Amino acid sequence: MKIILSGATGAMGRMVADQVQAYEDMEIVFGWAGKPEQGGPFPISAQLEEAPAADVIIDFSNHATLTDLLAYARPKGLPLVIATTGHTEAEMTLMEEAAKDLAIFHSGNFSLGVHVLKLLARQAAKALPDFDIEIIEAHHHRKVDAPSGTAKMLVSAIQEERPDSHVVGGREGHVGARPLDEIGVHAVRGGSIVGEHTVLLAGLDEMIEIKHTALSRAIFAKGALAAAQFIGQAQPGMYNMDDMIG
Ligand SMILES: NC(=O)C1=CN([C@@H]2O[C@H](COP(=O)(O)OP(=O)(O)OC[C@H]3O[C@@H](n4cnc5c(N)ncnc54)[C@H](OP(=O)(O)O)[C@@H]3O)[C@@H](O)[C@H]2O)C=CC1
Ligand SMILES: O=C(O)C1=N[C@H](C(=O)O)C[C@H](O)C1
Numbered sequence: 001m002k003i004i005l006s007g008a009t010g011a012m013g014r015m016v017a018d019q020v021q022a023y024e025d026m027e028i029v030f031g032w033a034g035k036p037e038q039g040g041p042f043p044i045s046a047q048l049e050e051a052p053a054a055d056v057i058i059d060f061s062n063h064a065t066l067t068d069l070l071a072y073a074r075p076k077g078l079p080l081v082i083a084t085t086g087h088t089e090a091e092m093t094l095m096e097e098a099a100k101d102l103a104i105f106h107s108g109n110f111s112l113g114v115h116v117l118k119l120l121a122r123q124a125a126k127a128l129p130d131f132d133i134e135i136i137e138a139h140h141h142r143k144v145d146a147p148s149g150t151a152k153m154l155v156s157a158i159q160e161e162r163p164d165s166h167v168v169g170g171r172e173g174h175v176g177a178r179p180l181d182e183i184g185v186h187a188v189r190g191g192s193i194v195g196e197h198t199v200l201l202a203g204l205d206e207m208i209e210i211k212h213t214a215l216s217r218a219i220f221a222k223g224a225l226a227a228a229q230f231i232g233q234a235q236p237g238m239y240n241m242d243d244m245i246g
Contacts, residue, residue: 001232002029002054004078006069007061008044009033011142012083012217016058017041019221026225029054032061048072056081056228060220062144063087070098079103079231083110083224085149096238103234107241108149110223114197115241117212118157121199124208125161131201131208133158133165134184138196146187150197155183158199 003020007013008031017040020026030051031044038044045051048068056079059069063086073080082095085108095104109115125133137151147169155167168182178184188196195214201207214220223241230244 001026001056001228002052003027003228004030004032004048004051004054004057005042006032006048006057006059006065007084008040008042009035009037010060012060012220015217015221016060016224019218020225023225026228032065054078055232058224058228059084060224063091066091066094070094070102074098074102077102079228079234080105081224081227081231082106083220085152086145099236099238101236103231103236103239105227105231105234105239105244107223107227108151108153109195109220110227110241111212111214111219112223112245113212113214113219114150114153115245117197117199117210118154120210121154122157122161124199124201124210125158128201128203128208129162130180131203132178132180132182132184133162134186134200134202136186136188136196136198136200138188138190138193140192140194141189143189146189147185148187148195148197150195151185151187154197154199155185158183 005013005028017028020028028042031042032048033044036044036046057073058081060083063084135151135154137148159165165181165183167185169185198209198211200209231239
C-alpha cells in the first residue's frame with residue numbers, strides 16, 4: 001500500500017513515518033508540507049500535484065488543507081484518512097459531500113483507548129441522567145484548535161443520550177446556576193502534554209471521572225495506518241472508528 005502523507009514534517013507526520021516501518025506491506029511514497037524538508041526516506045514537497053500514484057492519503061496537517069486534499073483525491077478516487085482536527089462546519093459539509101464518491105475515514109482520535117472512553121461516556125450519560133457532565137481536555141502548547149477533535153467526538157456521543165444538551169465553554173462572570181442540559185467543555189494547553197481527556201459526571205454527593213491519557217503519539221499513528229488498510233478497498237462513504245472496531 002503506497003501512502004501520501006499530508007503534514008509530513010509535523011509531530012504526527014514524523015511519528016507515522018516512524019511507525020510505518022513496522023509494516024512490510026505499507027510505504028510512504030510522498031510527503032506534503034507547507035515548508036518541505038529534504039533528506040528523508042521519501043520526497044517531501046509543498047506541491048501536492050507532484051505526488052506519484054498511491055493507494056491512500058493519510059492527513060495529519062491543518063484543517064485549511066482540506067479543499068486541496070479533496071481536489072486532488074476526488075478525481076482519482078483516492079481514499080483519504082483524515083486525522084486532522086479543527087475543521088469548520090463548512091469544511092465538514094465539503095467532506096461529507098466528497099464522501100458520496102470517495103472513501104473517507106475521519107476521526108478526531110485514532111486510539112483504541114479513546115474509542116472505549118467514548119463508549120463508556122455514552123453509557124454513563126445514559127445510566128446517570130441526573131448527573132452534570134463536563135469534559136476536560138489537555139494538550140501541548142503547539143495545538144492550534146480548541147476544543148480538541150476528541151472532545152467534540154465525546155460531546156456527540158453524549159448527545160446521543162442527551163439530545164437536548166448543548167456545549168458551554170469558558171465560563172466567566174455571573175453565569176448563573178448550572179442547568180442539567182449543559183455539557184461543559186474546557187481546554188487546557190501547556191508544555192508537551194500529548195493528550196488527556198476526562199469525562200466528569202457530577203451528581204449529588206458523588207462523582208465519576210473517566211479519563212484517557214495518551215502516553216505517546218504512536219497510538220494515533222498506528223490507528224491511522226490501520227484505518228488506511230481498512231479503507232484501502234472500501235466503497236465511497238464516511239467511515240470512523242465505530243466501523244473499524246465496532
Ligand atoms: N485524529 C487523531 O488521532 C490525531 C489528530 N491530530 C491532529 O493532526 C494535526 C497535526 O498535528 P501535529 O502533527 O501535532 O501538528 P504540527 O503542527 O506538528 O504539524 C502540522 C503539519 O501540517 C503541515 N501543514 C500545516 N498547514 C499546511 C498547509 N496549509 N499546507 C500544507 N501543509 C500544511 C505542516 O507543515 P508546514 O508547517 O511546513 O506548513 C506540518 O507538516 C492536528 O490537527 C491535530 O489535532 C494529532 C494527533 C492525533
Ligand atoms: O493535536 C493533538 O496533538 C491531538 N489532537 C487530537 C484532538 O484534537 O483530539 C487527538 C489527540 O488528542 C492529540
